[in-house]
Amino acid sequence: MPTEHHFTDSAEAAADIAIRIATTLEQAIATRGVATLALSGGRSPRPVLESLSASLSDWRKVIVTLVDERWVDPTDPDSNEKLVRDTLLQGPAAAARFVPMKNAAADAYLGQPAAEADFAALPWPLDIILLGMGDDGHTASLFPQAKELDEGLSSSALTIAVTPPAAPHQRLSLTAHAILSSRHIFLQISGAAKKTVYDRAIAGGPVEELPIRVALCQDAVPVEVWISQ
Numbered sequence: 533m534p535t536e537h538h539f540t541d542s543a544e545a546a547a548d549i550a551i552r553i554a555t556t557l558e559q560a561i562a563t564r565g566v567a568t569l570a571l572s573g574g575r576s577p578r579p580v581l582e583s584l585s586a587s588l589s590d591w592r593k594v595i596v597t598l599v600d601e602r603w604v605d606p607t608d609p610d611s612n613e614k615l616v617r618d619t620l621l622q623g624p625a626a627a628a629r630f631v632p633m634k635n636a637a638a639d640a641y642l643g644q645p646a647a648e649a650d651f652a653a654l655p656w657p658l659d660i661i662l663l664g665m666g667d668d669g670h671t672a673s674l675f676p677q678a679k680e681l682d683e684g685l686s687s688s689a690l691t692i693a694v695t696p697p698a699a700p701h702q703r704l705s706l707t708a709h710a711i712l713s714s715r716h717i718f719l720q721i722s723g724a725a726k727k728t729v730y731d732r733a734i735a736g737g738p739v740e741e742l743p744i745r746v747a748l749c750q751d752a753v754p755v756e757v758w759i760s761q
């Protein structure tokens with residue numbers, strides 16, 4: 533079962549996540565000389581990343597990458613790479629090594645092999661994977677009803693190309709295998725609608741119905757959830 537942190541205010545939750553990430557990264561650096569952090573996109577992470585940017589003293593030993601990416605140019609407002617570069621990788625945090633998902637391939641399916649090689653070269657398990665969740669229970673880009681969902685849940689690969697059934701852009705996503713190849717999973721849940729889905733997810737059921745169950749319905753990797761209204 534996940535460890536829950538409850539907040540009335542999502543900004544306070546975001547600040548607390550940033551502190552928890554910074555502390556965990558510092559411990560990883562002290563132990564292994566390097567720390568790895570994979571970030572989700574969307575709206576929720578923005579305040580976390582803005583707070584985190586100033587929360588660590590030495591970013592030179594941190595590898596930052598993505599949980600998933602929309603297959604758009606990194607200058608596109610929908611790009612998760614753009615989100616991370618504009619919020620986290622500023623000031624001292626610009627010294628971190630960033631490993632993107634998007635490459636020059638024309639689409640996510642053509643780009644997946646090169647991205648897979650880039651991700652295979654990372655020092656697994658990653659230290660922290662920060663997940664979000666959609667109102668449909670998706671996480672990363674593992675969407676219910678997506679034609680690639682079963683493969684994303686069962687593959688031994690690290691990445692998979694996905695065409696979301698009802699969200700813009702082709703995606704490249706970490707697979708369930710990659711998400712569970714981490715030392716810590718952190719999850720942000722804000723608002724009543726997501727809390728309802730979260731409660732359904734932790735009650736158990738088919739992972740295909742609510743893919744967030746990949747993280748929530750397992751005990752191999754410690755999961756911490758920040759829940760705010």
Ligand SMILES: O=C(O)[C@H](O)[C@@H](O)[C@H](O)[C@H](O)COP(=O)(O)O
Pocket residue numbers: 572573574575576577599600601602612663664665666670671672673
């Ligand atoms: O690229 C993405 O969109 C994210 O990786 C995605 O999985 C996100 O975490 C959820 O869709 C929640 O998004 P919000 O935080 O915007 O609600």
